[in-house]
Amino acid sequence: MGTSPLVMQSVFDHGPPPPCPSPFNMAAYVLSYAPSLGNKPALEVVGGDASVLTYDALCRRVQRVAGGLRAQGLNIGDRVLFRLGNTPDFPIAYLACIWAGLVPIPASSQLTKREATDIARQTQPALILHQDGVSLPDSAAPVLGELPEAAEIPPVMGDPDRLAYIVFTSGTSGRPTGVRHAHRAIWARRMMWDGWYGLRQDDRVMHAGAFNWTYTLGTGLMDPWSMGATALIPSAGVPSDALAGLVAKHNASIFAAAPGVYRQMLKFAVPTMPALRHGLSAGESLPDAVRIAWQETTGTDIHEALGMSECSTLVSGSPTRPARKGTSGRPQVGRRIAVVQDGAPVPVDTPGLLAIHRDDPGLMLGTLDADLVTEGAWFVTADTVSMGADGDITYLGRSDDMMNAGGYRVSPLEVEAAFAGYAAMTGCAAVTVEVKADTEVIALFYSADGPLQDEALRAHAQALLARYKQPRLYIHRATLPKGTNGKLNRRLLRYAFEDPHD
Numbered sequence: 001m002g003t004s005p006l007v008m009q010s011v012f013d014h015g016p017p018p019p020c021p022s023p024f025n026m027a028a029y030v031l032s033y034a035p036s037l038g039n040k041p042a043l044e045v046v047g048g049d050a051s052v053l054t055y056d057a058l059c060r061r062v063q064r065v066a067g068g069l070r071a072q073g074l075n076i077g078d079r080v081l082f083r084l085g086n087t088p089d090f091p092i093a094y095l096a097c098i099w100a101g102l103v104p105i106p107a108s109s110q111l112t113k114r115e116a117t118d119i120a121r122q123t124q125p126a127l128i129l130h131q132d133g134v135s136l137p138d139s140a141a142p143v144l145g146e147l148p149e150a151a152e153i154p155p156v157m158g159d160p161d162r163l164a165y166i167v168f169t170s171g172t173s174g175r176p177t178g179v180r181h182a183h184r185a186i187w188a189r190r191m192m193w194d195g196w197y198g199l200r201q202d203d204r205v206m207h208a209g210a211f212n213w214t215y216t217l218g219t220g221l222m223d224p225w226s227m228g229a230t231a232l233i234p235s236a237g238v239p240s241d242a243l244a245g246l247v248a249k250h251n252a253s254i255f256a257a258a259p260g261v262y263r264q265m266l267k268f269a270v271p272t273m274p275a276l277r278h279g280l281s282a283g284e285s286l287p288d289a290v291r292i293a294w295q296e297t298t299g300t301d302i303h304e305a306l307g308m309s310e311c312s313t314l315v316s317g318s319p320t321r322p323a324r325k326g327t328s329g330r331p332q333v334g335r336r337i338a339v340v341q342d343g344a345p346v347p348v349d350t351p352g353l354l355a356i357h358r359d360d361p362g363l364m365l366g367t368l369d370a371d372l373v374t375e376g377a378w379f380v381t382a383d384t385v386s387m388g389a390d391g392d393i394t395y396l397g398r399s400d401d402m403m404n405a406g407g408y409r410v411s412p413l414e415v416e417a418a419f420a421g422y423a424a425m426t427g428c429a430a431v432t433v434e435v436k437a438d439t440e441v442i443a444l445f446y447s448a449d450g451p452l453q454d455e456a457l458r459a460h461a462q463a464l465l466a467r468y469k470q471p472r473l474y475i476h477r478a479t480l481p482k483g484t485n486g487k488l489n490r491r492l493l494r495y496a497f498e499d500p501h502d
Contacts, residue, residue: 010339010387017334023157027099033228034059048235065096068148076101078126101156110466169309178368188362195332196316206232206252240264258407283407287438343375443473
């Protein structure tokens with residue numbers, strides 16, 4: 001008896017989502033509820049330097065900054081590099097650029113001068129927005145020390161497929177890769193509202209991250225504002241042990257964080273959080289032990305999402321359909337997902353590479369250097385997964401050696417490049433290792449005639465790498481293992497460290 005190929009193959013296709021409206025402007029869409037919500041809080045900064053920004057005030061500020069940016073003589077399509085700190089100015093500048101037809105580059109404030117200079121050289125910004133305490137690149141672009149304001153201007157409308165913003169992600173080449181996204185990317189995030197968040201307009205969504213982290217920017221700010229909900233962001237410097245108290249005090253109904261934040265919070269007494277419906281997690285795999293401990297402590301679930309800078313999240317559990325044990329959930333409704341090998345879908349329950357349909361509205365336009373590359377109908381990622389017959393996705397790891405540090409993807413080649421030619425070091429390999437149950441850190445294994453001073457190695461890393469990229473362990477080896485092709489065998493280093501008696 002024959003079986004349908006759709007059942008046999010690892011393909012999830014319930015049809016495309018509704019098309020993005022045209023003409024379209026991402027920032028205007030995010031703030032579309034502002035006229036009707038007026039004095040409703042759009043943003044509350046909680047703990048420390050608390051403040052409230054209403055929808056009306058947020059929209060007007062964005063329009064004034066948009067006018068101020070255009071008054072600098074910038075043209076539509078010009079790029080603006082962010083060297084901004086953890087303040088509300090970050091999302092305001094982001095929306096203002098897009099409103100004005102400019103292209104923001106929201107780079108992390110943790111980047112060193114060298115790293116920021118590399119991004120500036122790749123993108124050639126027409127303007128740099130800067131705040132004290134954040135590194136500045138060597139660049140000929142003019143620098144503004146505060147957000148400019150002028151008369152409000154209307155949003156620049158146009159083709160939803162045109163470039164809206166550029167984000168940087170650690171690539172496999174050893175240097176951060178610029179990813180170009182279209183205005184339509186925000187429209188695609190609607191699939192997360194039911195597929196991951198369970199988002200409602202009366203929600204108060206608290207994100208534990210900083211304003212200048214892309215996870216916070218999307219999940220903590222853009223999505224709640226697109227729905228007309230209230231976003232809560234902790235003030236800079238709020239420690240992990242204070243977060244649960246802020247969730248309770250400010251009646252957060254949804255809490256979002258990286259897995260490591262949940263782990264830290266559970267080390268302290270967690271108060272009752274009566275308004276909390278559930279938590280959200282992304283950025284790295286959420287250990288089952290953390291998920292279970294959170295549920296037992298708070299009585300609420302954590303719903304995890306799997307995604308990437310090239311397409312944001314696309315597989316997740318949700319309040320209406322929690323992920324089955326051991327899986328990452330299902331493709332969000334409207335997503336067309338396959339598990340492929342050599343460009344063709346594999347049978348169900350067979351490992352392969354996660355692939356996204358080339359017509360997904362959230363999929364990137366391409367990198368800085370190249371347009372989107374697909375294999376037939378599919379954009380193939382480096383994530384190895386399997387798909388069950390009902391669409392459940394099980395994450396099996398990456399096909400490359402990418403590391404994950406506190407929710408940030410980090411290329412081992414980028415860390416290793418920072419130590420090229422260092423002192424008596426003859427070689428090095430950056431690897432994430434498990435130092436205790438459910439806790440991983442970046443370790444730098446290096447070869448040399450003898451052990452080198454950890455303190456000097458740390459100082460070297462601090463000068464060249466953002467904090468989240470810096471190794472936490474430095475481990476001397478007489479030689480580093482290599483495969484028959486001469487390439488470093490990073491996995492063998494990890495296995496030998498974690499199970500030295502194996």
